[in-house]
Amino acid sequence: MAQAYWSSVFTSSADEIWAVVRRFNGLPDWHPGIRASEIIGGGGGLTPGALRLLTGVDGSIYRERLVALDDADRKLSYEIVEAPLPVRGYRSTLHVQPAANTGGAFLSWHATFDPAEGTTAQDATAVLEAAYAPALAGLHTIIA
Structure with missing residues (x-):
């Protein structure tokens, strides 16, 4: 299995960051590449x-399933059901932790996957990390 990873440090508290990140249907609020999100099944x-249907700003469609939501540990895990990405078996976890020395927070976004046929792990990882970086930058813009 291949892996992708991105992280960021926030001056806001872990609870403030988690309040935004935990909303499975809230990705368009902070990911500049996502135009819309709709819960289409699973409660x-x-x-x-829960199954969400994401629409990218370019019109691309993503279907993703919420695997776990752990408020105590501030972790959200999801898997891709269908997406125009060069991956298979994608599962990802966003984890928000307090930064004890600053009162801020540390957010990590980690995924495991298999590269799609004809794609190298390095190329697939680059595509994913190119999506994570602006998402976390977007999160910084909505959290003061």
């Missing part, structure tokens, strides 16, 4: 099994 947007 509410905070229940494991």
Whole structure:
């Protein structure tokens, strides 16, 4: 399995960051590449099994399933069901932790996946990390 990873340090508290990140249907609020999100099955947007339909700003469609939501540990895990990405078996976790020395927070976004046929792990990782970076930058813009 291949892996992708991105992280960022925030001056806002872990609880403030988690309040935004935990909303499975809230990605368009902070990811500049996502125009819309709709929960299309599996219960509410905070229940494991929830299925979201994301629409990219370029019109691309992504279907993703919430795997786990752990408020105590501030972790959200999801998997891609269908997406125009060069990956298979994608599972990702966003984890928000307090930064004890500053009162801020540290957010990590980690994924495991297999590269799609005809794609190298390095190329697939680059595509994913190119999506994570502006997402976390977007999160910085909405959290003061």
